Amino acid sequence: MRRIYVNEEWCLGCHLCEYYCAFAQTGGASMALALKDKQINPRIHIEDAEKYDSKGAEVHFAVSCRHCVEPYCVKGCITGALSIKDGVIQIDQEKCIGCYTCVLSCPYGCVAPADDGKVMQKCELCLNTTSGEPQCAKNCPNAAIVYEDRG
């Protein structure tokens, strides 16, 4: 199955992926119009580490759902809102009651509250958006995020 993978060495820390992620959720035609003056709440996050690697470069990398083969978030979900469909871990926000069990379960910190703070959201590979494929990977200027099949 194709998943999102991160090449940390190539990440510039530009945070473009976060904007494309937030934009993909709006379904709009223009990023400028859709996100203007908005606080974005993307499903992918860049961690900008305040530390440096051995060559003295800053460390940045993107983190988003791994679509685990044995997902703790799904197994632990108390409502049945999280489920696996064709390998993709998805969330039914109507069923979610925001208990945070998935937040407590995910090893990578990849489930977080949606805008209203009452239900959770996570990366669903943009499959339910008009674009149909992950916009973070598609628009990463340095191939630091890729969408590919590694088994």
Place this chain on the structure above:
Amino acid sequence: MYVIIGNSAAAIGAVEGIRQMDESSQIVIVSDEPHHTYSRPLISYLLLGKTNEQLMKYRPDTFYENNNVTLLAPHRVTAIDPTEKTISLSSESKINYDKLLVAAGSSPFVPPMTGLDTVEKKFSFMSLDDARALERAVDDQSRVLIIGAGLIGLKCAEGILGRVRSVAVVDLTDRILSSILDEKGAAIVRRHLESKGVSFKLGTSVDNFEVNRAALKNGEHVEFDALVLAVGVKPNTGLVKALEKDKPLVNRGIITDTKMRTGINDIFAAGDCAESFDISLEANRVLAVLPNAYMQGETAGINMAGGNAEFNKAMPLNAIGFFGCHVLTAGSYVGDKIERSEGETYRLFFAQDNLLKGFMLINSPNRAGIYTSLIREKTPLDNIAQMIFDDPSLAAFSRAERKSMLGVVRYA
């Protein structure tokens, strides 16, 4: 034929485990609750109006049909015969099994209390029917008294508060949520609940009831219109206990190994009725939370169907919220404390032998699973930057470790 006693998280985990190995053989579920499988923790959200009976179904309407499961409900299992390999139902019929799973959960524990029989409106808060009965019994003039300031009692308080005149909670312990919080943490959550209108009488218990009046041991009296008994739960072990001969099959819960086998061939147990090895405490205990119930059930199911699965990651995990105050705890509270608290935000960690053992987080839930994973995977703490206690991040890990987290297919 696979037979499962119970129709809740552990049972559903078992069905999904069996179906990973065996797509077609028949599965029979026997349950004494007359409902489609539902999320037990959601009964308080039902009272709050945040869910409904359709949305709180733990699996879709088509679940039984799609998985070739026959649901026999409401039927109570009265006995297991491991020689004949049958179970008996209260209707006096018998069902044969090849592999049996006991996923019977737990029942409310009600200690003897003087005068309890004089109380007309008294309830447990364990099931959908309990929640419906309580809902019917109260109105906006009702005064509700809850005995027990544990998870279930307080979830009931949250659920019912907006529908009634007042809610008072009595507990013998001098703090709330005593099984998962220390004094300081409990005080934060208590203040929050009090600010919403719940009142507490702690460090005391009921001396006697007289119709709708409770006399407390500290001399106070509480008048009430409805009483909720949420003192504790006890694992439903009776069916297996009855089979005990020379070797013990039950401690506090049904004894299981990491494959969820009991001491009797072809009988498995999972969920709140079972006892399993807590990796954070390194001892056996009942871990009565839903994620464990599901994962134990799934493990049992895979093994019942001839697979080879082990559940060796069990530990306490609690994510519980009250009116927007989120309390997340995991593991065991042993070893040295590391605290990063501020105001009403509580962050306390426990470390021992270079391993994270447990934590309590109040009003600071984000990315908490990164900590859970440190306990679960027994990650040596000296390989991780200490800043992780301030802020859960993957940046605290080495680059090599991160590569294996973000660059390969993850099995967990």
